[in-house]
Amino acid sequence: AQKVTQAQTEISVVEKEDVTLDCVYETRDTTYYLFWYKQPPSGELVFLIRRNSFDEQNEISGRYSWNFQKSTSSFNFTITASQVVDSAVYFCARSHRYGQNFVFGPGTRLSVLP
Amino acid sequence: NAGVTQTPKFQVLKTGQSMTLQCAQDMNHNSMYWYRQDPGMGLRLIYYSASEGTTDKGEVPNGYNVSRLNKREFSLRLESAAPSQTSVYFCASSAIEGGWVTGELFFGEGSRLTVL
Numbered sequence: 001a002q003k004v005t006q007a008q009t010e011i012s013v014v015e016k017e018d019v020t021l022d023c024v025y026e027t028r029d030t031t032y033y034l035f036w037y038k039q040p041p042s043g044e045l046v047f048l049i050r051r052n053s054f055d056e057q058n059e060i061s062g063r064y065s066w067n068f069q070k071s072t073s074s075f076n077f078t079i080t081a082s083q084v085v086d087s088a089v090y091f092c093a094r095s096h097r098y099g100q101n102f103v104f105g106p107g108t109r110l111s112v113l114p
Numbered sequence: 115n116a117g118v119t120q121t122p123k124f125q126v127l128k129t130g131q132s133m134t135l136q137c138a139q140d141m142n143h144n145s146m147y148w149y150r151q152d153p154g155m156g157l158r159l160i161y162y163s164a165s166e167g168t169t170d171k172g173e174v175p176n177g178y179n180v181s182r183l184n185k186r187e188f189s190l191r192l193e194s195a196a197p198s199q200t201s202v203y204f205c206a207s208s209a210i211e212g213g214w215v216t217g218e219l220f221f222g223e224g225s226r227l228t229v230l
Binding site for chain 2: 006009035037043044045047050091093098099100101102103104105106107
């Protein structure tokens with residue numbers, strides 16, 4: 001099976017610290033998508049970003065940034081100046097271009113302490 | 115906008131009983147998915163449907179059947195429930211444009227199933 005690995009099960013940081021969530025994926029496809037989703041304590045899944053396999057440019061959105069490195073099959077997520085509201089489980093995911101094998105990693109639980 | 119609607123939201127079954135989880139989306143999406151979420155294991159794909167009448171197995175299909183009778187609806191059936199199927203189940207949908215999945219999955223609110 002082509003897996004998505006998130007090696008960090010749980011991370012705790014103090015508010016205003018920067019934190020990076022790691023994601024490593026496996027794929028035999030040359031064309032694929034990568035994603036990050038957030039699941040706050042309320043339980044809903046919130047889409048954060050999509051990146052396709054031929055666009056390795058890093059992306060920044062406010063306090064969030066993503067680093068895609070095809071050479072190491074990694075798609076890491078950094079939160080700058082973390083806030084208590086960032087506390088959630090974060091999932092990395094990978095999909096084939098046609099939507100098959102839309103597979104999630106096991107998630108990283110981030111706790112931001114005041 | 116309703117988005118993705120799942121029913122029921124909660125269900126308790128005894129081992130061996132059967133049940134069907136219903137899912138409907140009103141966004142005219144082609145692709146639909148069923149996932150289960152268990153602590154520490156993230157979301158695991160059970161079945162996927164690219165379009166009406168087509169379904170494909172995901173990571174953990176054993177013990178489940180699905181049906182995609184029309185574009186809107188994608189149901190998940192447990193024929194003989196087992197305690198290992200106790201989980202939270204999520205239905206999701208995604209659009210296809212120009213042959214590419216657009217990417218964002220739209221999720222239902224989840225269905226919490228307990229098998230005793």
